[in-house]
Amino acid sequence: PLTIYRKDYIAPGFWVDTVEMGFDLDPIATHVATRMTMRRNPESSEKDIVLFGESLKLLQLRINGVSVKKSSYSIENGILRIRNAPDELTLDIETLIQPAKNTSLSGLYVSNNNFFTQCEAEGFRKITFFPDRPDVMAKYTVMLRGDKKKYPVLLSNGNLIAEGDLPGGRHFAKWEDPFKKPSYLFALVAGKLVCQQEKYKLKSGRKVLLQVWVEDGNLDKTQHAMDSLKNSIRWDEERFGLELDLDRFMIVAVSDFNMGAMENKGLNIFNTKYVLANPSIATDVDYAGIESVVGHEYFHNWTGNRVTCRDWFQLSLKEGLTVFRDQEFSADLVGTATGRAVKRIEDVRLLRQVQFSEDAGPMAHPVRPDSFVEINNFYTVTIYEKGSEVVRMYYTLLGHDGFRKGMDLYFQRHDGQAVECDDFRAAMADSSGRNLKQFERWYSQAGTPRVKVESSYDKASKTYELTLSQSCPATPGQSKKLPFHIPVAVGLLNSNGKDLVLNLEGQATPSKATTVVLELTSAKQTFRFTGVAKKPVPSILRNFSAPVVLEYEYTDEELGHLLAHDSDAFNRWEAGQRLAMRRLVKLTKSVLQGEALELDSMFVEALRSTLNDRTLDPSFRELVLTLPSEAMVAEEFKEVNPQAIHQARQFMRSSLTQQLRADLLTAYEENLTPGKYSPDAVSAAKRGLKNLALSYLLEWPEDATFALAKTQFDEAQNMTDRLAALTALTNFSGSAKNAKVSAQALQKFFRDFKKEALVIDKWFMLQGTARTTDAAKVRELMKHPAFTLSNPNRARSLAFSFCNANPSRFHAADGSGYALWADLVVALNKLNPQVAARLARSLDRWRKYPKALQVQMKAALQRVADTSKLSKDVLEVVTKALA
Numbered sequence: 036p037l038t039i040y041r042k043d044y045i046a047p048g049f050w051v052d053t054v055e056m057g058f059d060l061d062p063i064a065t066h067v068a069t070r071m072t073m074r075r076n077p078e079s080s081e082k083d084i085v086l087f088g089e090s091l092k093l094l095q096l097r098i099n100g101v102s103v104k105k106s107s108y109s110i111e112n113g114i115l116r117i118r119n120a121p122d123e124l125t126l127d128i129e130t131l132i133q134p135a136k137n138t139s140l141s142g143l144y145v146s147n148n149n150f151f152t153q154c155e156a157e158g159f160r161k162i163t164f165f166p167d168r169p170d171v172m173a174k175y176t177v178m179l180r181g182d183k184k185k186y187p188v189l190l191s192n193g194n195l196i197a198e199g200d201l202p203g204g205r206h207f208a209k210w211e212d213p214f215k216k217p218s219y220l221f222a223l224v225a226g227k228l229v230c231q232q233e234k235y236k237l238k239s240g241r242k243v244l245l246q247v248w249v250e251d252g253n254l255d256k257t258q259h260a261m262d263s264l265k266n267s268i269r270w271d272e273e274r275f276g277l278e279l280d281l282d283r284f285m286i287v288a289v290s291d292f293n294m295g296a297m298e299n300k301g302l303n304i305f306n307t308k309y310v311l312a313n314p315s316i317a318t319d320v321d322y323a324g325i326e327s328v329v330g331h332e333y334f335h336n337w338t339g340n341r342v343t344c345r346d347w348f349q350l351s352l353k354e355g356l357t358v359f360r361d362q363e364f365s366a367d368l369v370g371t372a373t374g375r376a377v378k379r380i381e382d383v384r385l386l387r388q389v390q391f392s393e394d395a396g397p398m399a400h401p402v403r404p405d406s407f408v409e410i411n412n413f414y415t416v417t418i419y420e421k422g423s424e425v426v427r428m429y430y431t432l433l434g435h436d437g438f439r440k441g442m443d444l445y446f447q448r449h450d451g452q453a454v455e456c457d458d459f460r461a462a463m464a465d466s467s468g469r470n471l472k473q474f475e476r477w478y479s480q481a482g483t484p485r486v487k488v489e490s491s492y493d494k495a496s497k498t499y500e501l502t503l504s505q506s507c508p509a510t511p512g513q514s515k516k517l518p519f520h521i522p523v524a525v526g527l528l529n530s531n532g533k534d535l536v537l538n539l540e541g542q543a544t545p546s547k548a549t550t551v552v553l554e555l556t557s558a559k560q561t562f563r564f565t566g567v568a569k570k571p572v573p574s575i576l577r578n579f580s581a582p583v584v585l586e587y588e589y590t591d592e593e594l595g596h597l598l599a600h601d602s603d604a605f606n607r608w609e610a611g612q613r614l615a616m617r618r619l620v621k622l623t624k625s626v627l628q629g630e631a632l633e634l635d636s637m638f639v640e641a642l643r644s645t646l647n648d649r650t651l652d653p654s655f656r657e658l659v660l661t662l663p664s665e666a667m668v669a670e671e672f673k674e675v676n677p678q679a680i681h682q683a684r685q686f687m688r689s690s691l692t693q694q695l696r697a698d699l700l701t702a703y704e705e706n707l708t709p710g711k712y713s714p715d716a717v718s719a720a721k722r723g724l725k726n727l728a729l730s731y732l733l734e735w736p737e738d739a740t741f742a743l744a745k746t747q748f749d750e751a752q753n754m755t756d757r758l759a760a761l762t763a764l765t766n767f768s769g770s771a772k773n774a775k776v777s778a779q780a781l782q783k784f785f786r787d788f789k790k791e792a793l794v795i796d797k798w799f800m801l802q803g804t805a806r807t808t809d810a811a812k813v814r815e816l817m818k819h820p821a822f823t824l825s826n827p828n829r830a831r832s833l834a835f836s837f838c839n840a841n842p843s844r845f846h847a848a849d850g851s852g853y854a855l856w857a858d859l860v861v862a863l864n865k866l867n868p869q870v871a872a873r874l875a876r877s878l879d880r881w882r883k884y885p886k887a888l889q890v891q892m893k894a895a896l897q898r899v900a901d902t903s904k905l906s907k908d909v910l911e912v913v914t915k916a917l918a
């Protein structure tokens with residue numbers, strides 16, 4: 036397949052100023068008429084008009100009203116090229132498309148008889164021939180026509196400027212977007228939908244119309260999305276001085292959607308998963324997800340839409356920055372210091388578990404990639420989550436106000452433009468006067484840097500030295516790395532657990548500072564603290580100040596000290612994770628060597644005192660008690676044995692339960708949240724700790740705790756408690772009688788919620804990740820009438836959850852997991868290449884497994900690679916995995 040390189044960028048040969056579109060909506064054949072005014076770009080080396088198009092039937096092509104002669108244009112490999120065009124022109128194009136046949140969910144498609152579009156990254160070219168690249172920005176006017184009964188609602192970007200009836204039971208709506216935008220932000224929605232709407236007053240006093248559109252029957256599930264939208268609008272005004280620039284802002288929910296949501300100008304389209312919520316169908320995690328995704332898409336209006344990307348290699352310019360903004364939004368909404376830390380811990384957990392693994396595999400790429408085959412494969416955790424960490428490092432280096440100045444300068448310089456990651460870095464550098472040249476390597480070099488720290492204390496001179504050295508492993512196409520500019524936030528604790536006031540030699544530290552940011556820019560550097568009366572315990576990489584792996588030889592005692600006292604809540608949690616990880620690695624080795632398994636009391640007691648510390652927020656206690664996942668443990672091994680890791684972790688969980696039973700029961704009882712459900716942080720935190728305690732309690736086969744879970748399941752007043760109880764019941768390994776009760780609960784759950792698609796997704800997910808579920812069980816579940824691969828949420832709920840989140844079963848020795856994976860990827864490839872390619876990534880790390888598994892994984896990969904009519908999406912993933 037064709038590889039596209041960043042270095043080959045050339046500016047477009049023609050700019051487009053205005054686009055007028057007319058749609059005659061019909062699921063079988065939609066007629067699209069497009070008129071664009073174009074002018075030559077004198078600065079481009081491209082002389083022709085270059086338009087992209089895919090799966091289109093071209094009906095008409097006219098320049099200034101005259102049909103273009105066959106000899107003046109060509110269509111080859113998805114490119115319509117017109118030669119000898121005048122410098123200024125009006126281009127008319129008519130195309131015919133087939134939305135009902137479009138199962139890729141990119142371009143114009145049909146879901147539950149309604150029309151939706153998804154144009155990012157390159158879906159607009161499935162609607163009409165167009166310079167479908169983000170640096171071509173134009174003003175759009177859109178006329179929608181369709182059957183009034185079937186499609187009573189007709190929406191597009193911007194403002195509604197006309198609507199009315201047409202002959203034959205049809206009607207029209209005309210929309211005008213006052214802002215110029217790239218084609219990937221175009222959207223239309225048509226069908227039977229209803230909305231919750233509200234007039235909202237901006238800080239400036241201007242009133243705007245907010246709407247949340249859903250299918251009939253779902254209006255009782257829109258309030259949280261509406262509240263999240265209002266919170267987002269207010270937050271962007273307050274934190275960044277950014278106002279909503281439209282008079283109308285719409286969110287539409289669709290159940291068939293490839294990703295989470297899409298930031299189309301003024302008409303955000305969302306996966307129902309990130310809109311619909313009420314206490315009986317959505318969990319606390321769902322509520323938090325809705326808040327952050329609504330925020331994310333709204334924040335794109337400035338970081339992505341007003342200032343967009345020059346080309347898709349710059350994707351992290353908008354995505355990394357917008358993830359940083361949505362993370363800060365959620366943290367600010369919780370408000371408390373612990374709440375912020377909890378959010379930070381959750382974000383870092385995702386980064387480490389998924390992005391660090393990506394960075395160590397065959398798809399590793401820089402935050403600003405140098406090449407791709409299929410851009411849809413580059414909507415990755417590296418672009419999003421690592422990209423956000425890169426933005427966060429500016430924030431750490433420049434401080435709160437310094438970062439804000441940088442953002443202000445960025446908008447001042449680039450509003451209305453399509454720019455590069457370098458332009459963002461320049462705004463941060465120029466506004467602060469700091470040299471951020473070396474910082475560029477965070478964009479150009481892939482791989483997770485490792486920072487090794489050594490300490491030495493000199494009693495005579497009362498100095499404490501930290502020597503930091505950095506390295507970065509080779510990644511595909513990048514064998515040697517240059518040093519990064521790494522901010523390492525450090526504090527020192529005395530023997531009472533109190534922070535020392537720091538004096539860093541050669542650096543002016545703010546008076547009374549207890550955390551300093553060391554700037555590591557060379558391969559190796561030593562930092563010296565003076566006036567240190569006694570040997571301290573260092574708290575390094577506070578708040579996870581850089582996306583690196585920190586290596587420091589802490590003793591268990593030091594980790595216990597940090598877990599008990601560190602003023603930096605992130606590192607307090609981190610100390611507990613290090614204690615747990617050390618033991619999980621040791622236990623896994625014991626499993627592999629057939630040795631007896633044991634858990635030491637130091638660790639158990641450290642967790643006991645955290646669990647019982649009522650001065651700590653329940654959400655923080657929950658995180659400390661949550662063991663590193665099996666995937667995280669796997670990262671510690673050169674060769675991974677998923678069953679051994681599973682056994683070791685399960686042993687740790689059941690030993691903890693055995694020893695902490697009384698404490699867990701107390702935590703359970705103290706954190707009940709009777710009364711009306713509220714998703715607020717305090718109540719959610721209580722439920723989180725209570726349900727964690729429940730999941731532990733059921734690790735030890737005992738009728739009494741099983742009954743506790745059963746009662747919670749039967750009496751739950753909300754989905755958080757109901758699902759937690761059902762998960763615990765399903766994973767319980769007790770008597771046959773209990774197993775029957777669990778199975779009945781699972782059936783009841785299905786019956787009670789069979790009309791709620793998002794809940795049925797949970798039902799499949801729970802089974803996909805259940806400890807007893809093997810590939811055969813997944814195949815059986817795939818035959819269930821409620822299962823379909825055509826709906827991405829449903830496919831993810833079973834197939835992805837099994838392949839990505841049930842490692843010990845997926846990696847079964849008989850290769851049944853891999854055979855299932857290959858069947859699924861091949862089946863999905865025909866329906867929806869984007870979703871297929873995501874699933875294809877489950878075998879990225881096949882080289883990390885024992886030989887016997889490697890052979891089977893390689894064969895499965897090869898089987899997929901050899902499939903005929905493989906999409907370039909899947910081909911890129913499996914080719915890179917096999918390379």
Ligand code: HT7
Binds near residue numbers: 156293294335
């Ligand atoms: N910017 C949006 C990305 C997106 C997307 C990309 C490829 C295919 C389908 C897609 N749906 C949404 C989402 C976001 O980051 O906000």
Ligand code: ZN
Binds near residue numbers: 331335
């Ligand atoms: Zn985004």
